[in-house]
Amino acid sequence: MLLKGLGILGIWLLLALLPVITQASETLYVQSVKAKLLSSPSFQADTIEVISKGAAIEVVESQQRWIKVNYQDKSGWINKLLVASKPPLNKVTLLEDQPVSQDARRRASSVATSAAARGLSAEDRARLNIKNEFDYAALSQMESLMIEESEVWEFLNEGIGK
């Protein structure tokens, strides 16, 4: 009778333990566009797989700057800087929030138009530029240079052979 009671108690204890056991296995998400799954916790280790942004990985071991993870049927190491506890966000821009009509664009000066189109309202600029300390034309020129991601990868491959 006593043994039966203890057995039931043991089962209850096991059930109570389940959340703790499952908590130890943690899911993280790749934040960088690409992340290397490496054979050991070292930048010079062999690459097992290149994992894409947003992929879910299961943490099996944690060191100061590296984590050992399971990804699909493979296991390897990833630098902690490249992962986080939530899935990564898509690109965030201000463009959709502050639409500028085509008519308004034609009327406004080119500098004002560019700044407004890129998310700073006329009110923002007016309130800040009382002392003429702000150069929004330069900001607009800075933002106008857009480079395709494919060109960046090409540039990297040419320059550092990766």
Added chain:
Amino acid sequence: MYRHFMAIGFIAMLMAYATHSWAEADSKFRQRVHQQSQQDYGENDIKAEIRLGKAISAKIFGKYPRLDDQELTRYVTLVGMSLALHGNRTELEYHFAVLDTDHVNAYSAPGGYIFVTKGALELMKDEAELAAVLAHEIAHVTERHIVKELGIRSKDASTTGSIGQLLGGAGGSANIAFSQVVEKATQILFEAGFHRQDELDADRIGTLLLATVGYDPLSLQRYLKKVHAHKDEYAQSINTTHPPSQQRVEKLAQLIQDEKLNSGEYSVAQLRFAERVNFN
């Protein structure tokens, strides 16, 4: 009786295992809290951050003019984007510019705006050193140092005191708040500097980012030593807003040793740099 002991022993073993598992899970949790990005900010916070970054950037250009050299800017942008794609905040659109001044420095504004001076470029000898300076600035952005430094909570746009709420409103008080935040941020960039720990973190993360991409991870340390040795008035600009170079170099030496970064195959891309960066 023997069976009773067996059962009690089994339960004792379970309890010991439970204690161990809990301690291990707790330890892992503590490690996570301190070493991984917590992403305690949402899309509205990021939009507010970008808006703040635009205003700060316009003010940076108000102090130092933008160098109008398309080819050079394109090259700096390609190096910067190579790093940013490997960073942990790929939701941002990064922008890069060269500032037309002989002062040796680099700046970043929230939301992904990165600046390097002509004076700094002239002091560099290869692409890895350029990447090092940009990686340090990108780290300030990814770690949201200015946003945190300004004491603005960023948990959620609906939370009182969040950056979204402070900067997203309309009317007189919002205008004043926005102006004050921009003023304080530029004061950090040009005068007070970041907290010492933020600078050291940006050095550490920047160096790890270099290694991740394949650039020589010793290049930031090498560049800092060069700035330290460069005693003219233009190099002093960086010393007034950053911790002493010697301390930064020592901290990096420890990281380099820990991660064994002084061995292995990395690139400095010296030829490409020499072709693209030439002020003579």
